[in-house]
Amino acid sequence: MVIGKSINRVDAIDKVLGRAKFTEDLIPANALVGRVMHSTIANGLVKTIDTSKALLMDGVIKVVSCFDVPNIQFPTAGHPWSLDESHQDVRDRKILNQRVRHYGDCIAAVLAKDEIIAARAIAALNVEYEEYPVLLDPAAALESEADAIHLEYPDNILKKTNYTDGDWQAAVHQEGLLQLKKKYLTVPVQHCHIENPVCFAYMEGDRIVVVSSTQIPHIVRRVVSQALGIPLGRIRVIKPYVGGGFGNKQDVIYEPLAAYLTMVAGGHCVCLNMSREETFSSSRTRHGMEFYLHSWVDRKGNLAARYVKGVSNQGGYASHGHTVLANAISGYRNLYHQQAIRQEAVTVYTNICSGGAMRAYGIPQINFAMESHMDDLAQKLCIDPIDFRKRNMMRVGDVDPGTGIICHSNGLEECLNVGKSYIDWQKKRELYREQSGDIRRGVGMAIFSYKTGAYPSAMEIGSARVILNQDGSVQVQMGATEIGQGADTVFSQMAAETIGIEPDQVHVISTQDTDTTPFDTGAYGSRQSYVSGAALKQTCLLFLERIFCYAAERWGCNSIDLDLRKGMLQSKVTGQTVVSLKQLAMNAFYSREHAMHITAESSYQCKDNTYALGCCFAEIEVDIRLGRIKILDIVNVHDSGRIINPMLAKAQVHGGMAMGLGYALSEQMLYNREGKLLNGNFLDYKLPTAMDIPPLQVRFVETYDPSSPYGNKSLGEPPVIPVAAAVRNALLCATGVAIDQLPMNPPCLIKAFQAAGLI
Amino acid sequence: MVIGKSINRVDAIDKVLGRAKFTEDLIPANALVGRVMHSTIANGLVKTIDTSKALLMDGVIKVVSCFDVPNIQFPTAGHPWSLDESHQDVRDRKILNQRVRHYGDCIAAVLAKDEIIAARAIAALNVEYEEYPVLLDPAAALESEADAIHLEYPDNILKKTNYTDGDWQAAVHQEGLLQLKKKYLTVPVQHCHIENPVCFAYMEGDRIVVVSSTQIPHIVRRVVSQALGIPLGRIRVIKPYVGGGFGNKQDVIYEPLAAYLTMVAGGHCVCLNMSREETFSSSRTRHGMEFYLHSWVDRKGNLAARYVKGVSNQGGYASHGHTVLANAISGYRNLYHQQAIRQEAVTVYTNICSGGAMRAYGIPQINFAMESHMDDLAQKLCIDPIDFRKRNMMRVGDVDPGTGIICHSNGLEECLNVGKSYIDWQKKRELYREQSGDIRRGVGMAIFSYKTGAYPSAMEIGSARVILNQDGSVQVQMGATEIGQGADTVFSQMAAETIGIEPDQVHVISTQDTDTTPFDTGAYGSRQSYVSGAALKQTCLLFLERIFCYAAERWGCNSIDLDLRKGMLQSKVTGQTVVSLKQLAMNAFYSREHAMHITAESSYQCKDNTYALGCCFAEIEVDIRLGRIKILDIVNVHDSGRIINPMLAKAQVHGGMAMGLGYALSEQMLYNREGKLLNGNFLDYKLPTAMDIPPLQVRFVETYDPSSPYGNKSLGEPPVIPVAAAVRNALLCATGVAIDQLPMNPPCLIKAFQAAGLI
Known part of the structure; x- marks a missing residue:
């Protein structure tokens, strides 16, 4: 194993x-x-x-x-x-x-x-x-007299979509519903990968x-x-x-x-x-998005109807364009979807740096809005935010009517229990109920769901090739790409598991070369361990079949009776060793009777998807006069199905949480009126450093996803998603002040605290 | 085509x-x-x-x-x-x-x-x-008091083999046979590849x-x-x-x-x-070999029995060792083998630079001996050398009893006719019959056979992979190696032919990387177009099958009815175009219904061999007092089966002929008594330059070899083989002096002419 x-x-x-x-x-x-x-x-x-x-x-x-x-x-x-x-x-x-x-x-x-x-x-x-004239935001770009940035889009709207489900009129006109209507804002931030x-x-x-x-x-x-x-x-x-x-x-x-x-x-x-400055000014960003949310909920806390309008600031070029906002809107729907729903989405060309793909593809934006809104609703209902979510959130078997994606596995409730217990929720919520003074504390949380791969928005294909070496080790050639996330390590574990050899006998070829590398669309959408992993598993099984057939021919056994364990071919019936994979390999390469290079290659088209789920719990301390939030404790709890490599998975979550904290507290690309980026460098752009990041806690609730090659679900992107809302909700707990825009930096907080009369 | x-x-x-x-x-x-x-x-x-x-x-x-x-x-x-x-x-x-x-x-x-x-x-x-003590030649190394160069070989004999076929006693005791017993010597030469x-x-x-x-x-x-x-x-x-x-x-x-x-x-x-000097002194050489030949022939010119003893000077390390001499001895047998035969071969360790593989692997050495000997026999019999050869040489269907290799195809007689006609043999032999003076002319010829690949001496395996690109072009990944000989070009033609696309739609991957390249033993033995070419053909057919199956599924046709011509899939029945390969490729890569990366990979184990055959005709002028041979005209005529690329084939022959002329006339590695190489550089080693090489004529007699993927047979090595003997025999024609050692440089010739009383 x-x-x-x-x-x-x-x-x-x-x-x-x-x-x-x-x-x-x-x-x-x-x-x-x-x-x-x-x-x-x-x-x-x-x-x-x-x-x-x-x-x-x-x-x-x-x-x-x-x-x-x-x-x-x-x-x-x-x-x-x-x-x-x-x-x-x-x-x-x-x-x-x-x-x-x-x-x-x-x-x-x-x-x-x-x-x-x-x-x-x-x-x-x-x-x-x-x-x-420079058009910095959708409002400006949508004005009737605004010039078209692209001739083909005279009103500067890259794309506009609507979605409706359920009986809206019936839902919103039920008796005794509470309503909440609010606007939430997110800003463009940059990826800040180490290598430009x-x-x-x-x-x-x-x-x-x-x-x-x-x-x-x-x-x-x-x-x-x-x-x-x-x-x-x-x-x-x-x-x-x-x-x-x-x-x-x-x-x-x-x-x-x-x-x-x-x-x-x-x-x-x-x-x-490219220089760092060029990377900031001329590559891609996370889109700044505005969300207009309007929700109807009954007194027990059952969501009845939800409306969302999202407006995305695209910048000068389409890049991934409307699909990022569309994904956000879809993510808004699926986490809590058993109600009537109305959604509008509009992506607008402007003259800032273009928004593109960034870790979790629109979901951190919508999650901040949605999960802030959920706490705002819970507060209005005087219901515990966890209970409120448990009442409404996605359950196993749920089908998103917009995408058809089924919730195949769901450890979200268990994640909430783990997080709640870790942070000592009941006691802390009680403790922090009524505070005064400049230093206050709070606990908050947020949940999230995230798809695994891009199906059905896009087609999904992965391919793999497995090549036998003379010493019984194998080369694994993946179309999927290692980009620092640990994909090659995970693939080596998958191949070792399925073939039945030690992971050090698997050599993953890390360089992709389109001349010889099997086709795969690459590293995005947290797709690789799910889609490409399935291609790898399928290819390893094909490889094994060839190994067994060769053994059957050469050593006179029955190919379907064979098993490979720890590099030895064994009879499933008698348990006896037939031959080592190494000896078989030497024969296959050099036999005068029957030599062949045993390899296998196949592609796998994935026509399914599954949700990773989880939550973040944060405990914060806020210095009201300094407008400064300090993270006292923070934990991400993830249901990403079966965890292939806990150490790597934990590191992935650490990275995502740190990125989430930067998004929550400090990061923002600032433009002057001429559209020139003001802080496109690591001195002025407030990326959190090691000094700013508190100890990060990670917990996994392992489920086994039946649609997945090894039970695994997405993990690359999810960790970044719930952090900002959890911190925001902790601040709400601490101060009663609802911050509805990012980043929650001192200028933002001071203004909000002044408005609330706290200073 | x-x-x-x-x-x-x-x-x-x-x-x-x-x-x-x-x-x-x-x-x-x-x-x-x-x-x-x-x-x-x-x-x-x-x-x-x-x-x-x-x-x-x-x-x-x-x-x-x-x-x-x-x-x-x-x-x-x-x-x-x-x-x-x-x-x-x-x-x-x-x-x-x-x-x-x-x-x-x-x-x-x-x-x-x-x-x-x-x-x-x-x-x-x-x-x-x-x-x-330094042991420079087999004679010294075989002396009883000589020290063992390798402890494991106390008598300095790396290997000794004998071979007998036919009823020797009966054969040599036939009445009225002529006998000829002679010794022929060849010397070590170096490969002199451009890149060290x-x-x-x-x-x-x-x-x-x-x-x-x-x-x-x-x-x-x-x-x-x-x-x-x-x-x-x-x-x-x-x-x-x-x-x-x-x-x-x-x-x-x-x-x-x-x-x-x-x-x-x-x-x-x-x-x-490595420097050029290091390459000369410390890599490999063509073995110097001595041959002791004794032949029995009847008055009509039918060979009755042949004895050969070969002694090979191995140098300090085994390298390819005895296999090179064994190949020479085998080549001696198969070109004329319908007689009683006795063969002895001994490879001896000495203290010179080690002999290894060099173009035609022992055959240029034996060919010089054998084809000189054939002219010596013809002279003794007063028979035209061509007629003498035609009477005794290999015919279609002949089986070498030593290796079991069958002569599957044979254009040798036609080659002789082409060469004879080109050089105007009858007229020139007549013209040059009786000459005097210091400047004399002669025509001579020699024939050769050469195997295609190493089977059955060694196992033979080739592998190939064919990968579809989105534009309907393909990548071809060969285990076989391009080393300057043009293999990649020939493979691109083979793939284009079998798949049914233009050669510019075939991209051969020239770099081999054992991590990802299918297994193939590499470039030697003129094996690649025969063995690896068969692997490629087999793989292209597998690839086509997959293309046709995909087309059948997607466009509702019958896969076995399909043909691919000029990049278009057509019905064999109706002749109608179903789809272009490009359009099929785009579907295969990106279809939401059925996407797959269409590739094919397979290995091919070759268990056959076939002979390339041919001859060289040379017309020379010798300046007796200067001991200098001038090549007036020279032609190689090759039956290498079907010629894949005439221009490249011709270039290959040019190179081989030039190498053969160097071997004939000037090249030799010279050692002093301490075993130090005296001429290990391009100033002192007499490699012919462009100034030394006359215009080279090349003719092909195309046969179609049934054991071969495209009718082709070996061509890489053969051109070097017959040149030295043809020149030597032309000199015999010109002067009546039989030179029995290489190189035929001025010191050698002057000595021989003095001995013959010409100077």
Whole structure:
């Protein structure tokens, strides 16, 4: 039994010793340096770019601009492609854009011999713009006189959707219902992965090779092909080790430019290595969203009807676009859905940095609104917030009518019990009921649900290949990608478990190369252990079948009687050992009678989904005069099905909780009126540091999900979701003040406390 | 029809533009430099190595010596491993050797920051030897008082074999037979591939990665594992583009040392980049062989009985050892084998550089002896040499009783007719019958046969994988290796032909990586287009079957009715197009109903062999006083079955003929009495240059071999075989002087002409 063991990460040694090769480590010494000229206006048009000075500089090879690149608009979102045109991602940008849609838009690029010359050449470019009024938020962009940021979207609405379920009129007109109507606000934040976007490209024959720090190499291949108008088979993408992505590397921004630049350079290698500042201003963000919630509830605490309107600030380009808000709205529905429901969602183009995919894809936004709202309702009803949730929350067998996703397994109630007991809820709620003075304490909580993979919003496919080595060990080649989250380790455990060998006999190939790596859409949506894990399991079983058939032929036994345990083939009937896998392997490779290289490869299309569930409980202390929240204790309790590797799972939760605390308390991208990001660096952007993060508690309630290859459910993204609302609800408990926007930093709190008369 | 077309090499652009990455291009900038200390004696023992001075030098990281390395003897030959111990390659060396067996043996190595420091450190090593008498040739090594070079072989005989067929006594005692008994000598020569041996190694986790310029990556993996005593699955070998090998890179000499050095360096990358001088003195050579031939023939020219004894000068290490001489002896038998035959073969350890595999593996040596002998016999019989050969040579259906190999197809007679006609044989033989003066001309010829692959001497296996891309193009991943010979181009034609797409829709993956590349033993024995080509064909058919099944499911047709032509799936019955492969591919990747990554992988074990046949005709002019032969005209005529790519085939023949001319006229490794190579560099070693090579004529007689995947037979090695004998026989025609040793350089000729009274 390898599943459930905390084995060391398979990449631990290489990462600790500094041996692991990331994209930047692989850039050839003689590569040309590409550098992007970013726009210094947020909305407008490039009229001219004077490149003459730059071209005179020694060491400048080429300057290309928005006037040179292919006249092709392409989609950047890292989604599986759709054969249905109406579901295809929005194609709204070119490799370099003449029409500037945000401050920092890519308008030109230089190719130079080194970084310094490249930077000087960029500084020497002279750009003449035509400027338009800057639209920073949906309200401004939706005004009737606002200019269209994209011609194809004259009212600046990227997409608008509605959803209704249940008998609304009957529900809201029941007698004796309480109502609550409120607005909740979230702001754009950044992923802040350690490794900035970096890629390099070169040509092999008439093909283009792109090496990139990406979550989605197979999708990068498709997007580069689309952006350049070159057949897919002529693009090759390689993904080395990745230093984090959190969704930002589920977008294809710079790879098409790198591919274009190597073509311009006659196939010479060109690298694009983004700075932290460029990453902040010109990659992707978590969308800022506003939610208008209106709920009807009976006196016992049964939800009768819920209305939600979500407005998402998209920024200049569609990226993942409306799907992020749509996911938020869907997440709003499924956690508590046995009522009449009305939902509206609108995603609006503006002139800030584009929102894209970020860990939990819209759910942290809606969860803050929804779980704040639940506490507000509970307070209004004078019901314990936990009891209120237990009364209304998702149960096993529930089906979301919007997506058809079934709740296959559900440990949420047990999670609540664990969290409640850990935080000593009853006693603390009692203790903190009536406080005065500047320092007050509170406990709060929030629950969440999160899907596992993207089905049915998108198709889901994973593929794997298992290759026998002569010593009875195996190579596992996954289309799925290790991006720091521990996927390779988990895959090695899965393969060891299913094949029946020790995990150190499984060598997972960490580099994806679209030329040889089986197709998989990549790391996002907490899909890999569920979808790609199923592909791996299926492939391991196919591999085993081939092993058994070979053994049957060579050693005269019955293939269906065989089992493989700890590297030994045994008869299931007699329990006797037939042969070791190593000896079988040597025969298979070198037999003069029947030699074959035993391998197996298969893809798995997943047509199911399942919810991970859980909660966060936080105990806080607030200094009212300083407007400062201190986390005294915090615990995330997760039902992510069966836990493959508890140590890695815990680390994943730690990371998510820390990200959730930054989201709750300090992080926010600030723009001036011209749309220029004011705090796009690690000095000014308030990412929590190790000093800011309290000890983090993690508990797992293990269920076994029947739709899953190993009983497992999503875990990569969920930990970030409930933290902000739990902290907010703890503050509500401590002070009676309901904060309805993020981040809950001192300026926000001081204002709220003043309004509440606390200061 | 793609087979038979002279499409451009798939690697042409990259090689011409300098983009193609060879091993040296891939050495990381921060790699440590390894350098080998070669012995300065040819036979003896290292008593001590004083490393103290070297270790004090700035930039020297480590010094390791024969006293440090694992006490494991390993085999270096690039053969498929044998499960039968008695057929396993000889394990007679360690990574570094205390017992020195030739001048230039590897006894220590330094690890330094750069090449210069490494060279200085080597110079600073102080070695104390115990010296033994140097044994340069078999005669010396076989003397009863000679010391054993290897303890396990006290009489210095690596191996001795005998073979007899037919009723010898009856055959040689027939009435009226003529007899001829002669000795023929060949000398060691070097491969002279453009790219010297180069490799580097580093660690990934607890695994060792070796990147090497090798013909046989999968075998390197096994040998490194054996040399270090580390399981095979923990070794990974990568083969980039290779700048020629000719058999020298079918040996595993430096890779185990590189792997050992990276372990010593804690996993840091270590490179070993051999100089030309080191390549000459310490890699492999073509064996020098002596042949004692005794033949019985009737007056009509029918061979009655043949005796051959071959003695091979092995040098210090076994390498491929006796198999090369055994192959020569087998080649002697099969070209003319319908007589009583007696064969003896003995391979003797000496103290020169070790003989190994080199293009045509012993056959150029025996061919020189045999085909010289045939002309000597014809002369004695006063029969035209062509008629004499036609009377005795191999015919379709012939079975070599020694190997069981059947002559499946045979265009040899047609080859002779083409060559005879091209060179205007009748007229020229007449014309050159009686000449005087210092300048004389002659025409001569020789025939050859050559097996295709190593079966049944060794097991034969090839594997391939075919991967569909979204645009309907495919990746082809071969275990077989491109080493400059054009294999990748030929594979792309084979795949295009069998799948039914254009060759530019086939992307062959040129880099082999034992982690992911299907198993294949590599480039040697002219096996790849026959064995690996069959694996590829089989895999393409499996791939097609999957394509057709997918189409049948998706478009409701009958899978066995489908055909794929020019990228379109068509009904065989109606001829109508069902769907393009591109459209099918897009569906297979992205369908919401049934998505799958369509790939196919299979191995093919080859249990057959077939002979390529052919001849060389040369017209020469000899300047008797200068002892100098000038080639006036020369043509090779080949039956290599169906020619896959005539342009590449022709280039292959050109290379072989040039190598054959060097072998005939100028090349020879010269040793002094101490066993030191005197001409181990390109100034002193007389490799022919472009100035020395005349225009080379090539003709193909195409047969279709029924045992072969595309009718093709061996072509990589054969062209070198018949050249020396054809030139020698032309000289015999010109002067009446029979030269029975190589090279036929001025010293040799002057001596022979003096002996013959011509000067």
